[in-house]
Amino acid sequence: MPTIVEKRVLTPITKLFRVEAPLIARSARPGQFLIVRVREGGERIPLTIADYDAATGLVTIVVQEVGATTRRLGALEPGETILDMVGPLGNAIELAPGGHVVGVGGGFGSAALLCLMRALRRRGDHTTIVMGARRADLLLLVDELRAVCDHLELCTDDGSVGFKGFVTQRLQQLIDGDSPRRPDHVVAIGPMPMMRAVAETTRPTGIPTLVSMDPVMIDGTGMCGGCRITVGGEVKFACVDGPCFDAHRVDFDEAMRRTKMYVREQEAALQRLETEGICHAG
Amino acid sequence: MPVKRANKTPMPERPAGIRSHDFREVNEGYSLAHAAFEAERCLRCQDPVCIEGCPVGIPIPDFIHAVAAGDLPGAARQLREANPLPAICGRVCPQESQCEMLCHMVKRFRPVAIGHLERYVADWERMETPLPEPRTPTRAEKIAVIGAGPAGLVCAGELARLGYAVTVYEALHAPGGVLRYGIPEFRLPKEILDWEIEVLRRLGVEIVCNVIIGKTLTLDALFDDYGFAAVFVGTGAGLPAFLGIPGENLNGVFSANEFLTRINLMRAYDFPAADTPLKVGRRVAVIGAGNTAMDAIRSAMRMGAEEALIVYRRSEKEMSARVEEYHHAIEEGVQFNWLTNPIEILGDKEGWVTGLKCQRMRLGEPDASGRARPVPIEGSEFVLPVDNVVLAIGTTPNPLLIKTASGLETTRRGCLVAEETTGQTSRRRIYAGGDAVTGAATVILAAGAGKRAARAIHADLSGEH
Ligand SMILES: Cc1cc2nc3c(=O)[nH]c(=O)nc-3n(C[C@H](O)[C@H](O)[C@H](O)COP(=O)(O)OP(=O)(O)OC[C@H]3O[C@@H](n4cnc5c(N)ncnc54)[C@H](O)[C@@H]3O)c2cc1C
Ligand SMILES: Cc1cc2nc3c(=O)[nH]c(=O)nc-3n(C[C@H](O)[C@H](O)[C@H](O)COP(=O)(O)OP(=O)(O)OC[C@H]3O[C@@H](n4cnc5c(N)ncnc54)[C@H](O)[C@@H]3O)c2cc1C
Ligand code: SF4
Ligand code: SF4
Ligand code: FES
Numbered sequence: 001m002p003t004i005v006e007k008r009v010l011t012p013i014t015k016l017f018r019v020e021a022p023l024i025a026r027s028a029r030p031g032q033f034l035i036v037r038v039r040e041g042g043e044r045i046p047l048t049i050a051d052y053d054a055a056t057g058l059v060t061i062v063v064q065e066v067g068a069t070t071r072r073l074g075a076l077e078p079g080e081t082i083l084d085m086v087g088p089l090g091n092a093i094e095l096a097p098g099g100h101v102v103g104v105g106g107g108f109g110s111a112a113l114l115c116l117m118r119a120l121r122r123r124g125d126h127t128t129i130v131m132g133a134r135r136a137d138l139l140l141l142v143d144e145l146r147a148v149c150d151h152l153e154l155c156t157d158d159g160s161v162g163f164k165g166f167v168t169q170r171l172q173q174l175i176d177g178d179s180p181r182r183p184d185h186v187v188a189i190g191p192m193p194m195m196r197a198v199a200e201t202t203r204p205t206g207i208p209t210l211v212s213m214d215p216v217m218i219d220g221t222g223m224c225g226g227c228r229i230t231v232g233g234e235v236k237f238a239c240v241d242g243p244c245f246d247a248h249r250v251d252f253d254e255a256m257r258r259t260k261m262y263v264r265e266q267e268a269a270l271q272r273l274e275t276e277g278i279c280h281a282g
Numbered sequence: 283m284p285v286k287r288a289n290k291t292p293m294p295e296r297p298a299g300i301r302s303h304d305f306r307e308v309n310e311g312y313s314l315a316h317a318a319f320e321a322e323r324c325l326r327c328q329d330p331v332c333i334e335g336c337p338v339g340i341p342i343p344d345f346i347h348a349v350a351a352g353d354l355p356g357a358a359r360q361l362r363e364a365n366p367l368p369a370i371c372g373r374v375c376p377q378e379s380q381c382e383m384l385c386h387m388v389k390r391f392r393p394v395a396i397g398h399l400e401r402y403v404a405d406w407e408r409m410e411t412p413l414p415e416p417r418t419p420t421r422a423e424k425i426a427v428i429g430a431g432p433a434g435l436v437c438a439g440e441l442a443r444l445g446y447a448v449t450v451y452e453a454l455h456a457p458g459g460v461l462r463y464g465i466p467e468f469r470l471p472k473e474i475l476d477w478e479i480e481v482l483r484r485l486g487v488e489i490v491c492n493v494i495i496g497k498t499l500t501l502d503a504l505f506d507d508y509g510f511a512a513v514f515v516g517t518g519a520g521l522p523a524f525l526g527i528p529g530e531n532l533n534g535v536f537s538a539n540e541f542l543t544r545i546n547l548m549r550a551y552d553f554p555a556a557d558t559p560l561k562v563g564r565r566v567a568v569i570g571a572g573n574t575a576m577d578a579i580r581s582a583m584r585m586g587a588e589e590a591l592i593v594y595r596r597s598e599k600e601m602s603a604r605v606e607e608y609h610h611a612i613e614e615g616v617q618f619n620w621l622t623n624p625i626e627i628l629g630d631k632e633g634w635v636t637g638l639k640c641q642r643m644r645l646g647e648p649d650a651s652g653r654a655r656p657v658p659i660e661g662s663e664f665v666l667p668v669d670n671v672v673l674a675i676g677t678t679p680n681p682l683l684i685k686t687a688s689g690l691e692t693t694r695r696g697c698l699v700a701e702e703t704t705g706q707t708s709r710r711r712i713y714a715g716g717d718a719v720t721g722a723a724t725v726i727l728a729a730g731a732g733k734r735a736a737r738a739i740h741a742d743l744s745g746e747h
Contacts, residue, residue: 023498037455041549041556044455068557084455086492218548218558221453221494222680223463223520224540228531235524235531240682254531257633261533265559272554 001081005058010140013065014108015074016050022057024049024087030116031212031244034059034087035220036073042083043069046217046239048189049088050111062111062140068269089220090243093210099184100126102174103149104167104198106133106190110140112212113189118148126150128174128183132167132194136160151181168197175205183207188247192256199247209247213238215258229255284325288391291320293398298613302583305467305551308610309373309401317402321350324394327386332396335384338730340364342381342396349399358407361400366436366733369408369474371726372401374465374573376604380726408477416484420445423511423743426504427451428495428683431459433716433728434516435482440736442485449510451493456547459518461725463547464539466577468584469607472546496683505711512711512739515698516732519679519717525569529627530673534563534635538570538578538674545581563669565589567638569624570674571601576611578672583614590616591666595623595643595656621645621656625663627671637665679718697721705735713739 006018024034033048051060065074076082093116095101101120103113110131121127127148132155133139139154139161146152154162155170163170174181186209188198195211202209215227215238222240229238232249236242294310295301301308312320324346332342341360348357361368375381377397385393425441427434430452438448456462458475483489495501495517504510522537524530541560544550548558562585568578571594579590592611594601597620601608612618619640626639642662645654679696691699691708698707698714705713715731717723740746 023493027498041552043548043557084492086453086455086494086498088497089494218540218543219454221497221520221682223522224543225522225524225537226540228524230531235526254633258531258533262559262561265553265561269554269557269559 001083002059002085003081004076004078007076007078010062011138013074014062014140015065016060016062016111016141017073017076018058018060019082019085020057021059021085021087024085025052025057025059026054028052028059028088028115029092030119031093031112032088032090033220033243034061034085034089035217036082037084038069038072038076039083042072044084044218044220045069045073046089046214046220048108048112048212049115051114060111060114062108064108067266068273071270071273086220089239091241093187093244095120095125095185095187095210097123097125100128100180100182101185101187102128102130102171102183104171104186104188104190104194105129105131105145106167106194108140109188109190109194109212110145113187114141114144114148116187117145121149126180128153128181130155130167130170130174132156132170134158166197167194168201171198171201175202175207186210186247187244188212192252192259195247196252196256199250199252203248206248210244211247211250212243213245213250213255214243215255216261229258285322287323290392290395290398291316291323293395295610298610298615301468302580302614305584307471308468311405312398312402317349317399318352320395320399321346323387324350325386331384331386332381332394335381336364337380337726338365338733340381340400345403346394346396346399349403354403354406355411357403358411361403362407365400365726365729366439367432367478367725367729368400369404370432370461370470370478371729372397372399372404373470374604375726376724378605408474413480414484417442417486419447419486421447423447424449424509425512425514425739426508426510427514427516428501429453429459429516429518429716429718430457430489430491431516431518431716431728432461432725433518433718433732434459434514435478435732436729437514437516437715437732437736438487439482439485440733441739442482442487444736444740446740448487450487450489451495451499452489452491453494454547455491457489457491459516463543464574464577466542466546466581468580469577494682496686501683501687501712511743512713514705514732514735514739515683515707515712515714515718516716516728517680517683517718518728519677519697519722521678521680522673523676523678524673525624525675527624527626529629529635532627532629532635533633534561534669535627535671536673538568538574538672539677541578541672542574542581545585551585560585561670562587563635565591565668566670566672567591567593567624567666567668568672568674569593570676571596571603571618572674572676573603573607575674576603576607576616578674579616580607580611580614582670582672583616587670590614591619591668592616593619593622593624593638593640593666595621596653597621597645600653619666623656623658624671628665635669635671637667638671639663639665677717677722679721695721703734704738705731706738711742
């Protein structure tokens with residue numbers, strides 16, 4: 001079973017784990033994800049592979065606690081194991097080399113830019129990360145992300161750090177600005193409303209834009225079809241055809257509606273967790 | 283001496299009104315008296331054609347004779363030599379189109395209840411005999427099996443009995459394939475599957491879950507880095523088909539695989555004690571009329587649906603479900619809409635399903651499969667008000683593994699090409715069987731293919747036959 005070797009609390013609800021998973025660390029590529037289960041009877045939840053190192057066999061995941069399963073995961077400590085972990089799933093992000101790539105990150109999505117931007121910069125791409133959060137203390141992994149790209153742009157809603165405003169406003173400035181800072185590719189990873197806003201920002205100029213879709217999943221292997229989304233009028237399974245898709249062709253309305261399918265049940269699960277507490281044995 | 287009785291000894295079953303609200307097994311199983319009584323009906327024919335109807339050639343009259351003589355250990359041994367999964371096949375084989383269809387009794391009476399007897403003997407064995415002593419491999423060669431469905435599990439068991447060190451890699455977090463995630467508890471209690479898997483572990487088979495060959499490890503790595511001498515591919519046909527009609531992505535529309543996986547593998551019936559939910563509305567329509575469709579609609583009832591509808595574009599005659607499941611579904615109150623073709627799923631403003639628009643069909647000329655082709659009746663459109671639509675219209679092999687492995691020949695439909703008697707694929711030392719080769723078929727065909735491939739692998743590696 002994958003053992004947690006390191007845990008860092010990034011924000012009150014966001015935790016980073018480094019986990020021993022040598023097979024996954026060896027085959028992972030930027031853009032892929034894995035699926036974990038944290039207890040018997042537990043849900044299978046997908047998490048992006050934020051970073052990996054074949055040499056040490058460690059995989060990094062960053063978890064934002066939004067419901068029962070992510071809360072249970074967030075409560076685990078170094079030395080404990082994760083019941084099930086399978087991956088890497090989905091396809092790696094493929095971009096034509098040599099351009100200026102702007103990675104836009106929000107929430108846990110910023111962490112997913114770690115391995116991607118490092119790999120792109122290593123092969124000689126020009127790289128910028130635009131990361132946003134409501135306040136300075138909600139920005140994740142600032143030092144780590146600064147180290148893997150050429151420019152790190154921070155955005156906060158209240159202007160407490162960096163640019164005052166949304167990531168899309170800063171992205172718009174880059175698009176409107178001088179040529180070397182203009183993006184040739186945009187990759188957006190974060191909450192769906194943010195990814196949709198990025199898609200609308202780049203649509204008028206047609207800058208190729210990828211978004212990493214996070215629909216509800218079960219198996220992650222193409223077996224259930226629960227993760228289906230519509231891209232360019234065609235039905236795709238996000239787990240095997242994605243998770244990254246052409247942002248300008250994704251049907252966000254449908255995707256966002258589908259993620260709300262179990263809102264009431266999710267609240268029930270959370271309430272139950274709150275009344276019973278997290279039992280480490282179970 | 284055989285005793286002439288026209289009818290099968292009935293299988294004791296739980297009353298429809300009670301069982302349709304829980305997931306406990308419908309059939310209660312024969313008692314020893316039932317089994318002995320039924321075994322007496324077998325004529326012990328000179329030419330036991332029933333055996334020809336069994337894909338693995340169980341010596342049917344011999345095992346039934348042993349039951350009649352009270353020799354249950356003997357019956358169990360004979361069964362297991364031919365079929366490594368008797369408790370499962372006794373429950374889920376489509377007997378009416380296999381062994382029991384050919385039984386001589388059918389000419390004038392009802393056939394001998396071969397399936398019920400097989401189930402009885404296998405259950406007796408599970409309850410009354412100890413698990414085998416743990417064993418370790420005696421041969422140096424290691425063999426990898428990909429997929430822990432019936433094909434893979436049977437292949438692994440046979441190879442372990444021959445002394446090989448076998449590792450089974452399974453993509454999901456629990457072994458069993460469709461037996462785990464597809465076929466519900468009320469037809470196949472998971473306890474039986476768990477017991478069979480424990481037997482395999484004791485034979486020395488190692489089962490490694492959460493490994494996807496083609497993602498976590500490549501097929502080539504199994505040979506080059508792990509030193510496996512041969513590989514058996516039993517990855518099944520897990521990819522669900524959709525109809526491509528408008529409204530299929532509305533909230534409340536599921537593939538049968540998703541619907542059943544949430545219930546069986548993830549235990550949604552235990553929500554919120556188990557974490558995975560499944561929202562089942564008051565009226566549920568399942569499209570299709572195979573075993574998967576019956577399992578989905580009967581599961582929907584057990585999850586609380588008040589009205590359960592099967593929608594099928596052909597007629598009762600073309601339905602592929604086991605007759606027993608069909609009868610049980612009728613008893614439980616499932617409504618059947620034959621010659622009804624779904625053309626659109628309707629939804630409300632929030633994107634939830636509200637209805638299924640259908641069209642009446644009539645039967646026309648036979649098509650390529652020899653079945654009468656359904657033809658739409660003009661102007662016959664109507665709407666069934668429903669809260670959920672579940673699609674059970676078939677599955678095809680998952681391309682995950684094949685896409686990443688070179689030199690594996692496939693058919694147009696994505697099935698692996700393999701020799702029927704050996705499972706040999708287009709690549710040396712790679713064998714395949716089960717749904718991955720045949721497309722969606724049956725448990726006993728998958729088990730038979732796994733067994734034949736194990737023998738062929740042994741012949742290939744040792745030169746012995
Ligand atoms: C490809 C992919 C990559 C992801 N990467 C990350 C990541 O790196 N870090 C992170 O914190 N989160 C990530 N997520 C989202 C994460 O999977 C969900 O937050 C998690 O499943 C919520 O489970 P829960 O029980 O805690 O909350 P719930 O109460 O079950 O749900 C809360 C929210 O999560 C969504 N959700 C619920 N179940 C699933 C499921 N099985 N699959 C997907 N979404 C679901 C719900 O629609 C809802 O919006 C990713 C999702 C996908 C599909
Ligand atoms: C709902 C339902 C009801 C059915 N009812 C009946 C019935 O009553 N009677 C009957 O005879 N048949 C029935 N069938 C059909 C029967 O279950 C299948 O024919 C049989 O299970 C096929 O066995 P298999 O071993 O080939 O594949 P599967 O059972 O599909 O198992 C394949 C396994 O391989 C794993 N896998 C796939 N790809 C990989 C990979 N790349 N790496 C690692 N693991 C992988 C899968 O996760 C799965 O566990 C039913 C099928 C369904 C879906
Ligand atoms: S395995 Fe299936 S076909 Fe063979 S005898 Fe048993 S029930 Fe009949
Ligand atoms: S054909 Fe029927 S009666 Fe004859 S041996 Fe087989 S099971 Fe018995
Ligand atoms: S998660 Fe099941 S098909 Fe994608």
